[in-house]
Structure formats: C-alpha cells, structure tokens
Amino acid sequence: MTQLAGGEPxxxxxxxxxxxxxxxPSQFFMFYCLxxxxxFATAGLCAAFGAPAVxxxxxxxxxxxxxxxxxxxxxxxxYDLIELSSGCLLIERSDGARFQRFxxxxxxxxxxxxxxxxxxxxxxxxxxxVLVGSHVPAHRRALIVGELRRSxxxxxxxxxxxxxxxxxxxxxxx
Amino acid sequence: MSDVxxxxxxxxxxxxxxxxxxxxxxxxxxxxxxxxxYLIFAITNLxxxxxxxxxIRAELFEPGLQIxxxxxxxQLVTEHGLIMIFGAIMPAFVGFGNWMIPLQIGASDMAFAxxxxxxxxxxxxxxxxxxxxFWVPGGAPAAGWTMYAPLSTQMGPGxxxxxxxxxxxxxxxxxxAINIIVTVLNMRAPGMTLMKIPMFAWTWxxxxxxxxxxxxxxxxxxxxxxxxxxxxxxxxxxxGGGDPVMYQHIFWFFGHPEVYIMILPxxxxxxxxxxxxxxxxxxxxxxxxxxxxxxxxxxxxxxxxHMFVTGMPVTAQLFFMYATMTIAVPTGVKVFNWVxxxxxxxxxxxxxxxxxxxxxxxxxxxxxxxxxxxxxPLNIALHGTYYIVAHFHYVMVAGSLFSIFAGWYxxxxxxxxxxxxxxxxxxxxxxxxxxxxxxxxxxxxxxxAGMPRRYADYPAQFTDFNQIATIGAFGFGxxxxxxxxWVALPTYSxxxxxxxxxxPWDGAQxxxxxxxxxxxxxxxxxxxxxx
Numbered sequence: 001m002t003q004l005a006g007g008e009p010x011x012x013x014x015x016x017x018x019x020x021x022x023x024x025p026s027q028f029f030m031f032y033c034l035x036x037x038x039x040f041a042t043a044g045l046c047a048a049f050g051a052p053a054v055x056x057x058x059x060x061x062x063x064x065x066x067x068x069x070x071x072x073x074x075x076x077x078x079y080d081l082i083e084l085s086s087g088c089l090l091i092e093r094s095d096g097a098r099f100q101r102f103x104x105x106x107x108x109x110x111x112x113x114x115x116x117x118x119x120x121x122x123x124x125x126x127x128x129x130v131l132v133g134s135h136v137p138a139h140r141r142a143l144i145v146g147e148l149r150r151s152x153x154x155x156x157x158x159x160x161x162x163x164x165x166x167x168x169x170x171x172x173x174x
Numbered sequence: 175m176s177d178v179x180x181x182x183x184x185x186x187x188x189x190x191x192x193x194x195x196x197x198x199x200x201x202x203x204x205x206x207x208x209x210x211x212y213l214i215f216a217i218t219n220l221x222x223x224x225x226x227x228x229x230i231r232a233e234l235f236e237p238g239l240q241i242x243x244x245x246x247x248x249q250l251v252t253e254h255g256l257i258m259i260f261g262a263i264m265p266a267f268v269g270f271g272n273w274m275i276p277l278q279i280g281a282s283d284m285a286f287a288x289x290x291x292x293x294x295x296x297x298x299x300x301x302x303x304x305x306x307x308f309w310v311p312g313g314a315p316a317a318g319w320t321m322y323a324p325l326s327t328q329m330g331p332g333x334x335x336x337x338x339x340x341x342x343x344x345x346x347x348x349x350x351a352i353n354i355i356v357t358v359l360n361m362r363a364p365g366m367t368l369m370k371i372p373m374f375a376w377t378w379x380x381x382x383x384x385x386x387x388x389x390x391x392x393x394x395x396x397x398x399x400x401x402x403x404x405x406x407x408x409x410x411x412x413x414g415g416g417d418p419v420m421y422q423h424i425f426w427f428f429g430h431p432e433v434y435i436m437i438l439p440x441x442x443x444x445x446x447x448x449x450x451x452x453x454x455x456x457x458x459x460x461x462x463x464x465x466x467x468x469x470x471x472x473x474x475x476x477x478x479x480h481m482f483v484t485g486m487p488v489t490a491q492l493f494f495m496y497a498t499m500t501i502a503v504p505t506g507v508k509v510f511n512w513v514x515x516x517x518x519x520x521x522x523x524x525x526x527x528x529x530x531x532x533x534x535x536x537x538x539x540x541x542x543x544x545x546x547x548x549x550x551p552l553n554i555a556l557h558g559t560y561y562i563v564a565h566f567h568y569v570m571v572a573g574s575l576f577s578i579f580a581g582w583y584x585x586x587x588x589x590x591x592x593x594x595x596x597x598x599x600x601x602x603x604x605x606x607x608x609x610x611x612x613x614x615x616x617x618x619x620x621x622x623a624g625m626p627r628r629y630a631d632y633p634a635q636f637t638d639f640n641q642i643a644t645i646g647a648f649g650f651g652x653x654x655x656x657x658x659x660w661v662a663l664p665t666y667s668x669x670x671x672x673x674x675x676x677x678p679w680d681g682a683q684x685x686x687x688x689x690x691x692x693x694x695x696x697x698x699x700x701x702x703x704x705x
Contacts, residue, residue: 054394
C-alpha cells in the first residue's frame with residue numbers, strides 16, 4: 001500500500017500486470033546489431049568469394065529476426081496498472097506506443113470476466129469499458145477478478161470500519 | 175547457480191483448462207508439450223537413422239556381401255547422416271531447450287509460443303521429404319550428407335527433395351533459435367543476471383546465435399546447387415566456369431559451426447549433471463561461459479580443415495591447422511572444470527552421472543582424434559578413411575547422444591513425475607558404453623590401415639575389425655531399443671514406478687527443482703525472485 005503525500009486519496013491497493021522483461025531495449029538492440037554484423041560479415045564473405053545466394057538468405061533471415069525482436073520489444077514493457085484508492089479506481093494501460101489512463105468511480109464500477117475465448121477482465125463504469133489482463137495467463141484472470149471484487153467491496157465498507165475503530169474516515173469524493 | 179530467494183510460483187492445474195486430445199499436440203503452444211513433441215520426433219528419427227546404420231553395418235559384415243546394391247548403400251549412408259543430424263540430434267537438443275530453458279530461467283513459457291509450434295511442425299515435413307526421396311526415380315541422394323558438388327548437381331529428383339528438406343529444417347532451426355534468444359534474454363526471472371543463468375541455458379543461447387549466423391550459409395549453398403541443377407547456372411560446374419571446391423568452402427563454413435551446434439547444448443547438460451552428483455557448485459562457471467563463447471567464435475575460423483586434400487597453400491594449411499588446434503584450449507578448460515567439479519566432491523554414480531562421466535571419457539577420445547586430424551599432414555593421409563568415421567562418431571554419438579541421455583535421466587523425473595528404474599538405467603549405460611566402443615574403436619584401426627569410407631565392400635584384410643564393428647553396432651542399437659521400451663516408456667507410463675519428489679537429486683540446483691514433479695502445465699506464472 002502506498003501513501004500519497006499532500007492530502008491526496010490514500011492508495012489502498014495496486015495491481016500491476018506486466019510481462020517480466022530482463023533486458024533493456026538498448027541491450028536488446030545491441031544484441032541484434034551483433035547478429036546483423038556477424039551474419040552479414042559471413043554472408044558478405046561468401047558473396048565476395050562467389051556465393052551470392054547466401055546474402056539474400058541472410059537478409060531475409062535478419063529481417064525476420066529483426067521483425068520478431070521488434071514485435072517482442074515493442075510490447076516488452078507493456079503493463080496494466082490498477083490502483084484502488086478512496087472511492088477511485090485508476091487504470092493505466094501501456095500497450096506499445098499507446099498509453100491510456102482512466103479514472104473510474106470505485107462505487108459504480110462493475111468487474112467481470114468476459115465469456116469469450118481468451119477472456120479479458122472487463123471493468124465497466126458509467127458507460128466506459130476498459131479491458132485489462134492480457135499480460136497474465138488466461139486461467140489466472142478469474143482469480144484476479146475475484147480479488148478485485150473483494151477489494152472493491154472492502155473499500156466500500158472501510159469508511160464505516162475506520163469510523164468504528166476511531167480512525168478518520170477516508171474521503172471517497174472524486 | 176541461482177538460488178531462489180522468494181516468490182516462487184509453483185504453478186497449478188486448477189481453475190483452467192489443459193487442452194486434451196489431438197488438439198493439445200497439433201495446436202500445442204505450451205513449451206513442455208512442444209518439448210515433448212521434439213523429443214518424440216528425435217527418438218523416432220534416432221530409430222529410423224539407427225536402422226539405416228545397422229543396414230550399413232550388415233552390408234559391411236563381410237567382404238563380398240551383396241545385401242543391397244552399392245548405390246542403395248550410398249543412399250543409406252547419406253540419409254543416415256542427414257536424418258541423424260537434422261532429425262535426431264538437433265531436434266533432441268531443441269526439445270531439451272524447450273522443456274528446460276523456461277524452467278531454468280523462471281519464465282512461464284517461450285517468448286513466441288505459436289512460432290514454437292510452427293517450428294516443430296516444419297520438422298516432420300522435412301523428414302517426410304528426406305525419407306520420401308527413397309521412393310522417387312533414382313532413389314535418395316547418394317552424395318553423402320555434405321551433398322558435395324558435382325555429385326549433387328547430377329543426381330535425380332531425390333536430391334531436390336533433400337535440398338527442400340534441408341531448407342525446411344533450417345527454417346525450423348532459425349525459428350527455434352529466435353525463440354530461445356528472446357526467451358533467455360528477455361524472460362529471465364528478476365535477479366537472474368546473465369552470469370547467473372544455468373549453463374544449459376547459456377550454451378543454448380550461444381548455440382542459437384551460431385544457428386542464426388550459419389543457417390543462411392547452408393540455405394545459400396543448397397540453393398545454388400538447386401540453381402545449378404535446374405536454372406542453368408554454373409556456380410559449382412567446372413565446365414561452365416564454376417568451382418566445385420567452392421561448394422566445399424561454403425558448406426563447411428556452415429558445417430563446422432554446425433558440429434558445435436550439435437555439441438554445445440550437450441556441454442551445457444553435462445555442466446548441470448556433474449555438479450548435481452558431485453554435490454558441489456560447478457567449478458569455474460565464468461570460465462565455462464567464456465570457453466563456450468570461445469568455441470563458438472573459433473568454429474568460424476576452422477572450416478577448411480575438412481578440405482586439406484582439395485589443395486591449398488601451405489600458409490592456409492598452417493592457419494587452419496593451428497586454428498583448429500586452438501579449439502582444444504577452451505574445450506580443455508571445460509574438461510578440466512568438469513574434473514575439478516568432481517574433485518573432492520561427494521560423488522554418487524546414478525545413471526545421469528554415469529552418462530556424464532562416460533561422455534567425458536569418450537568425448538575426450540573423439541577430441542584427441544580430432545587433434546590428430548587437425549594436423550594437415552596426418553589429415554591428408556587419413557582423409558576419407560574410417561578414422562574420420564570413428565572420430566565424428568566419438569564426438570556425435572558418444573558426445574551428443576550420451577549428453578542427451580545424461581540430460582534425459584537427470585530431468586526425466588521432473589518431466590514424468592516418476593523415477594526411472596535405476597538398474598535398467600545402469601544396464602543401458604554400460605551396454606551403450608561397451609557396445610559403442612566395440613563398434614567404433616576398431617574403425618580407428620581400419621582407417622589407419624587405409625579403409626576408405628562410403629564403400630559397400632572392402633578387401634579381405636579389413637574383415638576382422640569390420641565384423642567386430644558390426645557386432646558392436648547391433649549391440650549398441652539393441653541397447654537403444656532397450657532404453658526406449660524398458661526404461662523410457664515405463665517411466666512415462668509410470669506403471670510400478672516410484673513417484674518423484676520435486677527435487678529427486680539432493681545435489682541438484684536451480685529453479686526447475688522448486689517446481690513439483692511432474693512440472694505443472696503452467697509454471698512460473700509469477701517470476702520467482704533470484705538471489
């Protein structure tokens with residue numbers, strides 16, 4: 001749990017769903033460059049000594065490798081972040097170059113798992129629908145839905161509980 | 175070796191669907207399923223290639239035998255080589271990589287799961303083309319697995335099928351290599367720096383790099399053969415101004431790194447097994463990594479030692495001779511590190527360890543005969559003889575295959591959830607070890623005496639050693655049948671077998687042993703934290 005400074009609403013719980021990425025984009029790019037240098041040096045040598053057919057194969061191969069590396073690297077840092085604070089559900093989605101941020105009223109939010117094949121977690125609030133959970137295995141999403149629902153329920157009764165316990169009630173206003 | 179600090183996700187089957195039936199296998203995207211498919215494919219090809227080897231040895235049992243036509247003998251020699259390399263050894267290592275790399279680095283799966291499926295399913299097509307070439311006019315190619323021009327430019331349509339088969343197998347290898355590179359580089363568990371990843375994953379990372387570097391060379395070479403055959407070019411046709419020797423240069427520029435592609439993952443497996451049964455960490459982990467990388471780099475500089483007899487300047491001979499000998503240095507580092515790991519260790523000799531020690535012994539013999547062959551003057555005398563056959567079988571069978579067996583016995587409890595039968599495992603090891611040496615050691619003498627390879631017949635003075643070799647080969651083949659039906663299949667079926675604990679080997683280290691046995695369908699959904 002994170003306490004925000006400056007009188008901002010207290011963050012009760014954070015879910016971050018992201019892929020594990022063990023290498024920085026620059027390191028990954030350097031590795032690709034190394035592959036390109038070695039492969040083209042090899043192919044160039046072959047071409048120089050009378051085997052030109054190696055060069056197009058090396059080119060096609062490196063294009064495929066590069067495309068796949070790019071495909072992976074573009075989404076390596078993707079994440080879905082769900083932050084539950086007093087009365088507010090903040091959702092951040094990073095998907096390649098796209099970044100989206102939604103602030104939903106936690107009291108009006110409904111969470112469910114889609115019934116489709118490879119279902120996403122559907123978070124609906126006041127006509128808005130946000131789909132998250134693509135970075136966790138499909139079979140774990142149901143667990144996360146349950147956890148989110150429980151946390152939302154607890155967040156609703158928390159002000160009452162805090163008042164009984166003598167704590168200052170948490171503001172739910174947006 | 176990496177230690178688990180916290181947050182290990184052991185995975186589970188509950189609450190989700192595990193695909194069943196034929197769809198599970200045809201549309202497999204789970205790394206464990208694809209790993210199993212690769213291993214099934216590899217053992218099937220091992221048996222097919224093994225039957226070819228036994229037919230070859232049967233023909234050579236006595237001089238004057240005519241079990242088959244000499245052309246068919248040469249077709250068998252060619253297909254045996256291609257099937258064992260592209261159908262058995264390489265897929266077996268990719269199978270091990272698929273199974274173990276995600277488990278060893280704490281990843282939930284391979285980076286490109288669907289591409290993983292495609293890269294596997296290309297392989298059966300490749301094998302169908304290879305084997306199908308026996309049934310086309312003119313039969314299978316008979317130019318040897320190297321498909322040297324001008325033989326390869328003159329043969330029947332079987333050669334075209336083999337060229338396409340090699341292309342397809344190469345595409346599959348490239349896809350597998352990309353997957354392994356991205357998985358190892360990107361999906362390591364938090365805290366697992368590059369110098370903490372297990373040696374098997376390291377060796378596969380370097381092997382994948384080699385594959386990507388050299389596969390276009392093979393593709394280029396065989397495409398040029400195809401062009402010479404059908405499109406009127408003369409790359410390798412001397413009559414048209416081409417140069418057949420150039421094919422050899424190009425082929426071996428691929429071929430020698432290919433030799434290391436087929437042994438480096440084996441080194442990695444041996445580096446996992448020996449510390450586990452010595453109950454000591456691997457001696458000189460960093461030097462092992464650097465030695466593996468050195469071998470990979472040097473493998474690009476030695477190709478012409480396969481071609482000393484084609485005629486080359488003395489300076490070139492000297493360069494390739496010394497460069498080849500230099501490879502003995504990092505290889506020696508590895509062997510000394512394995513021995514140093516065992517030194518004063520608390521050794522036990524379960525089957526994986528027996529195969530690992532056996533590997534060192536026989537691989538050393540293969541390595542030493544390699545040093546002999548590296549010397550240009552000796553190479554010229556021994557070129558094309560059975561000494562070469564002995565050398566590369568000591569490296570490829572006793573090296574690669576024994577390491578595969580060491581790896582299988584080591585990780586089978588993790589895959590199947592059952593302990594294999596130790597007595598049968600030991601019978602398999604000792605039988606294989608003895609029969610392998612009976613089959614291949616006499617070939618050194620045959621080669622030294624001048625018996626040429628790839629001939630269906632021979633003069634009478636070579637009879638005794640050939641008969642010993644044939645008996646050894648049949649014994650070796652039977653031991654692999656014994657392994658399949660009396661060791662492997664009972665372990666997979668689990669009938670009467672003892673259940674394996676998550677860590678059946680008390681000295682084993684690594685993330686894979688934090689998972690239950692058998693490893694669950696989904697594992698490490700939350701990456702573990704590594705210290």
